Amino acid sequence: MASTGSAQKETLNKFISGWKNANAEEMLAVASDDYTQQTLPFSLGHDVRPKQVAEVMLPKLYSILENYELKIHQVVHDVENQKAAVYAISKADTPFGFPWLNEFSAFITFNNAGDKVVNVQEMVDTEFFQKFFPAYQSFLSQNK
Known part of the structure; x- marks a missing residue:
């Protein structure tokens, strides 16, 4: 279990490093081939996205930030259940x-080996999300 825990911690640190650097390629370097991502809460109605979608969406988003x-406020790592939770706040200009x-x-x-991330569920600030993303989509459509 210790070696799996060490692998998870190293993988988590690489993922967070990419996140802090707003570098999608760095983040997704530790994503498994069957990686999925989902925006929460479920009430937003977002489908689970495969890695191929994240590989397009994340770089596009980071390119305008x-x-x-990124300020990390809390990290909880549960080796036995192969999970981690990260509470953070990010800010940027657009x-x-x-x-x-x-x-x-x-x-x-x-x-199982701890060397890949297979899933990320991201609980977002719904008030921010509901205001920001229509403006972002409008920007994207005007700047194709």
Whole structure:
């Protein structure tokens, strides 16, 4: 169990490093081939997204976040259940004038070896999400 725990911790640190650097490639480097991601709460109605979608969406999102900062407030790591939870706040400027200020928790699941992330469920600030993403979608459609 100790070696699996060490592998999970190393994987988690790599994932968080990519997150802090707003670097999707770095984050997804530790994602398994069958990786999935889902935005929570369920009431938002978002489907589970496969890795292939995250590989397109994350770089696009990070590309518009200027002066990005991520502050981690809490990390809980449960080796036995192959999970970690991260509570964080990120902030950034955007080219369309809507400030990015997202308070959220990420629930991360590791594979059996602990060297890959197989799933991330991200509980977002719904008030922010419901205001930001229509503005973001409008920006994307105007800047194709």
